[in-house]
Amino acid sequence: MQRTYVMSNSVYRRILKLRNAERILCERCGKEIKPGQKVMAKLSRGKFKYYHKECYESLWLDL
Secondary structure, three states, X not given: OEXXXXXXXXXXXXXXXXXXXXXXXXXOOOOEEOOOOEEEEEEEOOEEEEEEHHHHHOOOOOO
């Protein structure tokens, strides 16, 4: 399951609280994901992984 959306302030705070973390990092580039950015959330092994939309799209090759 995957979902693309713009990270809102309320969702951002909820994820931080659930993960007990200070920030959310992109799984691809390692940079922080901030509210207002386009994000891809992908469910993997029962846990969501978050990517910048551009980073997620760069994982795939166009043939």
